[in-house]
Amino acid sequence: MRARFYVNPILCTGCRTCELACSFTHSIGGKPGRSRIYPLPGGAPDLWVPVTCLQCDDPACAKSCLVNAITRNAETGAMDLDQEKCVRCMACIAACPFGCSLFDSFHNLVIKCDLCVGDPACAHFCPTKALRYEPVAVPVKRSA
Amino acid sequence: MVSLTINGKLVQAKEDEMLLAVIQRMGIDVPATCHHKAVEPFGACRLCTVEITRPEWDGWTKHVTSCLYPVEEGLVVSTHTPQVIELRKTILDLQLARSPKARYIQDLAAQYGIMRTSFEEVPDGNDCILCALCTRVCDEMGFRAISTVNRGHGKEVAPPLHEAPPDCVGCLACAQICPTNFIKYTDNGDIRTIWDKTFEMLKCEQTGQPTITRAFAEYLTKHRGIPENYFKLGDLKHRHETAATMGRVALWERQEKV
Numbered sequence: 001m002r003a004r005f006y007v008n009p010i011l012c013t014g015c016r017t018c019e020l021a022c023s024f025t026h027s028i029g030g031k032p033g034r035s036r037i038y039p040l041p042g043g044a045p046d047l048w049v050p051v052t053c054l055q056c057d058d059p060a061c062a063k064s065c066l067v068n069a070i071t072r073n074a075e076t077g078a079m080d081l082d083q084e085k086c087v088r089c090m091a092c093i094a095a096c097p098f099g100c101s102l103f104d105s106f107h108n109l110v111i112k113c114d115l116c117v118g119d120p121a122c123a124h125f126c127p128t129k130a131l132r133y134e135p136v137a138v139p140v141k142r143s144a
Numbered sequence: 145m146v147s148l149t150i151n152g153k154l155v156q157a158k159e160d161e162m163l164l165a166v167i168q169r170m171g172i173d174v175p176a177t178c179h180h181k182a183v184e185p186f187g188a189c190r191l192c193t194v195e196i197t198r199p200e201w202d203g204w205t206k207h208v209t210s211c212l213y214p215v216e217e218g219l220v221v222s223t224h225t226p227q228v229i230e231l232r233k234t235i236l237d238l239q240l241a242r243s244p245k246a247r248y249i250q251d252l253a254a255q256y257g258i259m260r261t262s263f264e265e266v267p268d269g270n271d272c273i274l275c276a277l278c279t280r281v282c283d284e285m286g287f288r289a290i291s292t293v294n295r296g297h298g299k300e301v302a303p304p305l306h307e308a309p310p311d312c313v314g315c316l317a318c319a320q321i322c323p324t325n326f327i328k329y330t331d332n333g334d335i336r337t338i339w340d341k342t343f344e345m346l347k348c349e350q351t352g353q354p355t356i357t358r359a360f361a362e363y364l365t366k367h368r369g370i371p372e373n374y375f376k377l378g379d380l381k382h383r384h385e386t387a388a389t390m391g392r393v394a395l396w397e398r399q400e401k402v
Contacts, residue, residue, distance in 0.1 A: 007390070042391020099383035101379065
């Protein structure tokens with residue numbers, strides 16, 4: 001993993017630019033309902049949290065996928081959903097404890113954040129830099 | 145890597161790939177109604193038939209189903225020769241006699257210039273084209289609830305003994321993968337019915353949004369190690385919970401810094 005996606009809720013103003021950037025990048029027409037990132041109220045006044053796929057180390061979506069359509073992209077570190085392989089059993093949507101595997105009822109597709117294959121549009125458009133996509137200088141070692 | 149020629153173009157392919165994968169990657173439109181990336185190739189529809197030859201074969205050619213033929217070094221493949229097109233036309237003509245009302249087959253046949261079947265229509269024909277995608281995806285997912293039964297004219301897709309299948313969990317993968325939407329199900333948010341078996345839907349404890357069937361959730365808990373409490377809430381409520389948790393952490397971090 002060469003870069004990492006950072007979310008800083010303190011800086012988020014809830015302007016929903018990320019929603020628009022995401023839906024314009026991934027679908028025609030830019031319907032905000034088809035976005036893969038949602039700024040939601042964080043439990044305090046004026047606190048917003050952009051919720052998107054956290055690309056977990058031990059992802060429940062990949063474990064629940066019985067046809068192995070969700071795999072780790074070695075280059076971006078994101079969990080990629082292979083749309084051609086997906087059979088739309090909705091197991092990942094029910095299993096994700098963060099609710100970040102989404103269903104697009106218009107196209108009848110399961111969608112999730114793929115970090116725009118290494119160049120997230122939401123991070124480009126975020127006016128307050130609450131969303132950042134920055135290279136990791138030193139490989140981060142996780143403690144047990 | 146092996147190199148082969150497809151329609152006059154030299155292409156590279158991985159050793160264990162099938163011809164159809166390479167052909168589709170090149171953007172050549174070869175119909176394959178029984179092909180899906182999630183399941184093993186089967187060779188039921190024969191529509192992906194292509195003509196292969198080699199320079200040392202002295203002009204002899206062979207027709208093979210590209211979904212089942214592994215790539216070979218120096219192979220020369222033609223996807224749209226007159227013979228192959230004639231073969232596909234015959235197959236589509238026969239499919240249209242069996243499933244005259246299937247929109248998917250009508251469209252495909254129209255691409256090959258067949259608007260109406262030249263054979264007599266099967267009197268009790270239905271939309272099932274016997275591609276067996278449904279049974280194969282059920283096998284692939286590990287349920288094996290349905291299979292093809294009988295042979296020849298009487299071949300059909302059915303659960304064992306035409307009764308409600310005991311192994312079915314109601315995931316709807318078979319209905320979703322069916323190219324002609326032949327597999328019917330009903331889902332009113334509380335109860336889902338497929339293959340004459342009814343399932344209770346799990347619902348979000350707070351919003352009442354239906355997620356998956358209880359049987360499917362139990363299967364995932366037992367065989368895939370997904371904790372049971374993950375299924376208590378729907379995806380919308382899960383997102384709100386995540387936002388609340390991350391918000392708490394962010395506030396706490398800010399207070400620590402100040």
